[in-house]
Amino acid sequence: MANQSLKISLLAVALLLCTLPALAHDLWLERDSNGYLLYQGHRHSAHAGAEFVNYDPAFAKSAVCVDDSGAARSPALVKSFPVRIAANCTALFVSFSSGYWSKTAWETRNVPKNQASGVVESWLSEESVKRIDRWTPAVAQPLSNGLELTPLSDPARLKPGDKLTVLVTERKQPRAGVPVAYxxxxxxxxxxxxxxxxxxxxxxxxxxxxxxxxxxxxxxxDTLIQATTLQFELPQ
Structure with a gap:
């Protein structure tokens, strides 16, 4: 019975995410000569879709950069598309929010439900992505108060077939019962x-x-929908 309930819960979450335009695309960070670029789309997705999807640069809210000494700072966001973060980080966390969404029988609008008529479902979308490039002990700690995924050991030491233990937190505290996808x-x-x-x-x-x-x-x-991504690379 417990396994059946878990399967139903995971299926419900998967179906929910497929219906929400604000959460229909992956977020990821790419390195360039001046730091990082924030992208949205399906370049690394298991499901079909455009490789890159435009977004309003204002949706990128803040960043936390951990340097090689383990110190955390908040680098500026250059808000043109794609958003650029000029920094050199062992780990970089970027928060992103497309705001309030309201679904009616006719359309889905990017407004709060008190600014629309005939709303059948509404939500606030909050997303984030954390990229890990190098390991320091500070990288094993949460960087934000939102939903976050934190590896408890250096993922670069692993190879395909190995297991990685990840801590799910909200407000930097462990959070139980959160569906995790890979x-x-x-x-x-x-x-x-x-x-x-x-x-x-x-x-x-x-x-x-x-x-x-x-x-x-x-x-x-009606609801707050949080989605977060942990990003890193393994040798091919």
């Missing part, structure tokens, strides 16, 4: 200690994703 499939939910073990299946770019839905009572949306 390779486009929802694999497991976080345990009571907030941890999940993910078996890495291939080399190259890795995207591990988590999502969480929370009820709201602010009059602007």
């Amino acid at each position: 390779g486009g499939d929802t694999r497991v939910t976080s345990g009571e200690d907030g941890k999940v073990a993910i078996r890495l299946r291939q080399g190259g770019m890795q995207l591990i994703e988590a999502s969480l839905e929370t009820q709201l009572a602010d009059g602007k949306a």
